Each structure stands twice: as structure tokens, then as C-alpha cells.
Amino acid sequence: MQLSCLDINQLIAAAGGDPWKIDESLQSGRPIQISDLAKAFHDAGRCTAESSKAFDEACRRFEASWNRENGDHPINDSAEVQRATQSLGVQAAQLPKIGVDLEDIAAVLAETQRVSATQISSLDAQLKDIDGALGHLLYDDHDPAETPAIQQRINELINLADADTKSTLNTLESLRDGYTDHLEKAVTNLRVDDGYDPAPIQGIDDDGKISHDEHDQNAVKNYDAKQRELDQALVNSPGGMTPEKADAAARLRDYATATNPAADLDARRLASERLDDFAMARFTGPLPTDPILGGDARSRAQMRLEWQKKFEQGLPGGPPMNPDQVTQLLDNGEQEARAVVMQQAVKGLVSQGMSPNAAKAVAGDVARGIPWAEITKQQGQIVTLAGAGVDGTVAARGGRHAVDAFTPEDVKAFERVGKVLGGAGAAVDVALALNDWAHGAGFAESAGKAGGSIGGGWLGGMAGGAAAGSVIGPEGAFVGAILGAAAGAWGGEKLGGFVGGQLDK
Template sequence: MTEYPSLVHISVAALIGEAGGDPWKVDETLQSGDPGAIADLGRAFYSAGACTAETYAEFEQAQQRFRASWNRENGEHPINDSAEVQRATTRLMVQRDQLPAIGADLSNIAANLAETQRFSGMQVENLNTQLHYIDALIDQALAHDQDTSALEDNAIAATSGVLHQVEALRDDYGAKLEASLTDLRAEHGYDPAPIEDVDGDGQPGLEQRGRESTDYYDANQRAKDEALVNSDGPMTQEKADAAARLRDFATATNPAADADARRLAGERLDDFRMAHFVGPLPKDPILGGDARSRAQGRLDLQRKLEQGLYGLPPMSADQATQALDEGEQFGRVVAVKEAMTALTSQGMSEDGAKLVINDLLHRAGDVADGASLPLKGVETYAEGVPQGRHAKLTDLLSPEDAKIWRPIAKYAGTAGDVLQFGIAVNDFIHGGDNKYEELGSATGGIFGGAAAGWGAAAAAGSLTGPWTTAAIVVAATFLGGLGGENLGGRIGGYFDPSMAGGGGKSW
């Protein structure tokens, strides 16, 4: 953890206020990431597949960069590498020949994070040294009854300068991380959920949110649930839900319980907490909705999967939660791939398409930075990005890509997430008459109940491959209803029976 310097005459709180920000907090966010855990997962993916000379060179280069900057003996957040590789290939339908490339991309993320941590740590360490020196000079000046205002200004200037430097490092790493995640989803068909807690982006992942929500439940809801469960009267749905939450709390706080069971129990407590959250929340930049609508949909589907959705066999609580997680991951992959396909089908280069998608992700991130404000007034795509840390999109694209982009941007200008954008571009391609202005309100949340029947039919009619049936229902539920027949048909293609033998659509 990044420590504030212990100073005698300089108030760190006042210094942060005058400098306009907290460089120690920015550095702490970066240092919270664990490049070692990401690198270990990357090596596991790389080792699981047959690599090419090109993949070998990329992997080795990333490993060298990682080793040059990572100076810790072991990662602090181990990931079950072999289980994740197995899950990716058997449950998320990642093709085996993609595994080394996934490993190389993960290794690049680890190297980028390790380098950013090293440079940011050096900046903050130098700042602390400089502030201690200025503090000592102030002590001497006070002893001789001298004015200290110039020294105080120097301390503010030094802090402000380092703040800008570590913010630039954070922003540069964030852009590289988003680009790598887009590559993983669009090119390799893999959504790297296991690294969410260790990627140093400042956003809590599933496990961290689960731990925080477990503590929140203990402080705010546990006693109420115990009173309800112990009350007289029949076993209502409300009482059954309270009993389930108490069981989840017992599991999540039991150090002897299985690690996956603790994680999944924490996720369910997090869904309960967020489903009842009051106030504005940032939008999901890929699938739309926010954490509240996502949690509400997950709780509803959790109950249905446990009871047996559309004739499927009833699942245990953990099986249902895992199916929801996998459906979400698969949905992110499909949404990004659909947006990529929509752009490249019009002649845009893959690099240009990725710039467009990453620009949308950055826009959503900028809105999330002001999450205390209502999510409205977001710039449209047609207006580019005239301010902030990002250049205008049309200036980043090649002349050929910019020419293709302009009419698409004008049509899809109101799309607020990748899923909406991909559908809007498909609508544009197929000559849709209605500008895509109202889809945001139509989504409501990640899981659109109107498509549930389509999801069940798709799962029952086209699945013979290895992917979890319930997870397909989840993915189809929130994608099929929002994308209509065009998107739904594409998703159905991913579940072609030929995939069972490895001969299906390649990711």
C-alpha cells in the first residue's frame, strides 16, 4: 500500500487540496494490481496450446518486459490457472489454437502493469524524498523566523507535477489495457474475468465486490434476515430468499469453505446489495445497463435457474451463479465481435474498428469518473472527442477508415455502449429507417426478459457443443431480445452443432 509521507510542517491533506489531486492515491490504485498473477495465467494459456513462431516471439518479448519490472517473489492473488484454461476451452468455447495468443496478450497486460507500477512508484518515492527535504528546510526557516511561503509553493508544485505524471501513467496503462481486452474478446473469443481483481484499473472485480458486499450484508441486512427466517408463519419466497442469503453469508465468511464456493456466495450477496442500491451508477460500457439493473436481472434468473428454467434441470445455487457469470462473459465477447464485424464489413480495417470500440469504452470510462452525476449529456460519436485526454477519433483513424466512419458515426451517434453500437451499425447497414436514439431506454438492463423464449429455443434447438446450456440461455436472453433477428441469428451460429467436434465457427 502506498504510504503518505510523515511530515512535520507540511499538511499532506492541504497539499493534496492545493495540488488538485492525490498522487499517492493514484499510485495506490496502480500498485493494487498483481502483474505476477496475470503473468502466471498468461503462461498457463500459452503452455496449453501449440504456439507459432510469431506467438512465441510476442510471448517472450512480453515476458522479458515483465521480468525487467516485476521484483516480487510471488503474486499476492493466485488464480487457479489450470482450471481457468480448462473452463475457457470446454465451457466458453475458446478454440485451442487461440490459447497461445491469449497467453501472449495476458503477458503483455502483465508487462504493461509491472512497468507502470515501477515508474509510478519511482515518481511517488522521489516526491516523498523531495517533500521531506522541503519540510526540513521549512523547519530551519521557522527556527530563524524566515518566510516559508516560497518553500510551501515548491511543495505544492512538486506534488502537482508528480500528480500529472502518475495520472498520465495510469491513463496510458488504462488505454493499453482496454486495447488488450478488445483484442482478447474480438480476436480470441475470451473475456478475461479472472484478472478483474488484479489488473490495477481501480475498478473492483467479482471477488473484491463480493468481500465488500459480505461486510455490507453483515452490517445492514443480516439481523433483518435472521428475524424474518425465525419468525412464525409459512415459508414464503421472501423468507426463502433471506435464508439463502444467510447461507451465503456463512459460506462467504467460512475460511474452511471451498474458494470457489466463497466467491460465488459473495457474488450473490453483491447482487442483492446492488439490486437495492439507490442513486446513479455508471453504465456498463459493453452490455449497457448499470450494476443495479444487472443485479436485478441476475437475481431473477438465479431463482429461475435454481427452480429449473424452461424445463431445464434445476441447478444448485453455485451452478446457477457460475452459469450467469459465463453467460455474461460470453455476451461480452459476442457484443465486441458483433461491433467489429459490423465495422469491418463496411471496409474498415481491424485496427480502425478497434480504435472505434476503444473510443466508446473510454467515453464510458469518462462518464464513470463522474458517476455521482446522472448519466446524460454524453457526447455523440459524430462529434468526436474534442476534449479530455483522448484525441479526436477521426484524427486517429486512417484517411480510408475515417471516410467509412463518418456516415456510420452520424447514424450511430447516440449509441452509449458497444452492444447498442453494434446493433445500430447493423441497422445502418441494412437500411434501417429509424435513427438509433431510443435503444438505451429499451435495454433496461443486461438481461432482457422479452427474449427469454428465444433464448430457451436457441439453447434447446441448436446446442450439441460443450458449452453450458443455461449460460447460452443467459447470453441469448440479453442479446437476442436487444439485437432482433439479425443479431440473434449470428449468436445462433456460434452454437452450430458442428462445433461439438471442433469444426464450428473459429473465434
């Protein structure tokens, strides 16, 4: 939008925020891609009348709001459904429910985009009218005697522009917060109720992150700019093949695959992920902690690279795997782990007397990166259980919508658990600390059993070396546990319980 008299930056400053930036963020979402993935899950499942009705209703809401733009399909829908059922262990009966939840996200996102676009269009029209009126007052010839009245009118128009911008900002902030609240609950439901972590929709659901496709493209560009020439020079250097040369040659092959438009979509994605793991493993500087699994992106990448090599070489008793098979295995394991961690966290909270709905809300807050200690505070934009009234409701504060009803018993359970989990920084901390604790096991033993059990499933029961030292620990421990579990959920639980039991003595 071009304005002659009004300054957009001044309008933003006066409003206290940028409504155009909020709209741009919302419009970056790709509801059609989420809807297509939802249809793939729905069509693959055994639909009940109830799930079909809910899915059809979400589809109607989506169709009513979608503007039929941005129709690209970077998600390999059929392959994702196949991975969910064959590799992630999602039951066939859950597929329609996953489809409903995904379609509901697509519908709400499309509705939010439509309303946001309408609000911005209206604001732009209002500001253009005001800008035109200001132009006449500022540049047309006037009787000098009218100057005071003209200046007053100019001030009134500027104030009106500020007020219109502020009003639109407030509306879009409320709209964004409402969608964010809905998205957060929907993602938690997918993980806890459906056993499916919706990793493929990251970024295209407007969750504040870049999409996996964009992330992969950035990884390829980063490799091209910083490492490709060095790898080529190493491969071309005299002398025999060394492990370093072999690694460099593998990265060059991954780059060639990732930049080949004719290559298979999944092959390009997996090659890009390996290039990203290489870059992230060498990253220096602070990184945020993963709010679900603990650890950070650097430690995650380092362990992925380590296990990439181990599986490609072949573990004892198992055949070697090709690079794509290994990378996909690690992706599947992490995706499954996020769902299982959330399920275990909710299970642990319920075991302490919290209702399932309240437990899901608390686990969801932790998974979104809200520190455990902060959940107990009644300030800022955090909706807390401690703010629950005797009627079981929580008042909305700071633009956040009220969470679902919490009973006084939920509040008491939260306060009791909070005395122990005040330092919890990730959902895995909750899962490790509370699982089996209610049954009299020591803290370390409970943590070891939970970590070992979940960890065994993370690698699909494949044999691996037991990283006993990683089973226990408040931050990043679970990532070590899932990469070091012995074999299967049962074996991992026995090993973890044994290690933790030794620490309790």
C-alpha cells in the first residue's frame, strides 16, 4: 500500500504493533496442504458414521473459506499415511480421527486467513481515504483564515488513522491468539489421543516455524555456500580413500540428489536432512531446548550422525541399511517419540489425580515451551491452573482464550505435582518423573523405566548399544535414552529400571 501523507511506520508505532505483519504470518499458512493430508488419512481409515460426519463438517468449513490459492503439494500424502501405519505404529482405527483433527486445523486456518484478509483490506481502504483527505488539506490552496481549523482537521484525521490501525491490530491479535489456542489443542490431541505427531504440517500451519521444505532448502543452500568446495577439494586430493573422504563424498552425493529436480521427492528431503544434520552438529553458540524431548538441535544432530553411521554399517545381528532407510528410521523414531512422550506425560499427571483434560492442557503448555514454574503464575499471557475458580473455569488473560474447565481437584493435583516438578523444562521431564512414581518406585527408577520403555519403542525394537548414562538426567536425557535403548519397549524398560534402581540405592 502506497500512502502520500500517512507514514506506515508511525501508524505501527502509535498502534503498538504491526497488523500487516500479523496478517502476513497468518497468510503464510497452507491450509490446502493440511486438508489434502487430512483426506489421505480419512480415506485410508475405517470410517465410522461419527468420524465421517465430523470430517464432512470440517471440509465444508474449509471449502467455505479457502481462496483456492497456494495449491502446491510438498507433502507426500500417501507416503505419510503409510509411514504412520507401518513405521509409527498408528492403529488403522485412528486414521479417520487423525483426518478429522487435521481437517479441522485446515478449516480453522482457512477461516482465520479469510477474516484477517478482510480486516486488512478494510484497514487499507480506510487509510487510503484518510490519506486522500489529508492530501487535500495539506496541498490545496486555502484561505489563511482557515489554517487553525484545517490543522485541527489534520490532527483529527491522523488520530483517526492511528485509531483504525490500533483497532485492526487488536482484532488481528485476538484472531491470531484464538487460532494459536485452537492449533495448540489440536496438536496435543493428535499426539495424546491419536498417537500421531503431525511433523509434516510444521510451518504450513502457521505455528511460527519455517516449514520442513523451507528448512531443507536452507540446509542445501548453507552446504553449497560453506562446505561444498571444501568437500570437493578433499575428495580430489591425492591419496587413498579415508573415512573423512568417504564422508565428504557422501555429502556431495546428497547435495547432488537434493538439487536434482528429477529426483524422488522423499530422496531429496532425506538428503537435505543429512546435510542439515552435518551443519547443525558443528553449530556453535546457544540453542533453545526442545520443549518435548529436551536437549537442543546440536546434540540431536550429533546423535543422528552417530547412529546414521552405525545403521549404515550394520549393527550386530542386523544387515547394513542404505542412507535413506536410516534417515527415515531416525525421523520415524523422533516423530513417534514426541507422541509417546506426550502420552506418558499425561498418563503421569492423571496418575497424580488430575483429570485427563487438565493433564492434556498442562502437558501441552510444557510442550509449547512454557517453563513449569511459570505455569503456576497468574501474570502476563499465561493461562494457569492456579487461576481456576470454584466453578472450574479459568479466566482469559493477555489475549489467551480460557482453557477448558479445571476442577478444584485438578488445581490441588497440579500444586502437589508442582512441588516436585518446579524445574521441569520439557515434557519429557514430566513423563520421566511421574511415570510409575505413584506406585511407590523411587524417582530415578521410575525415570529409568519410563525412558527405557519409550526409548525401546523409539527405534522400533532394533538392537543397539545401551547408553546407560543417558537414561537419567533432567535435560536431554530422553534423547540419549531413545538412541541407546537396548531392544524393544520391554527390554528397554527392564534395563532402564535396573539402572535407575541402582541410583536409588
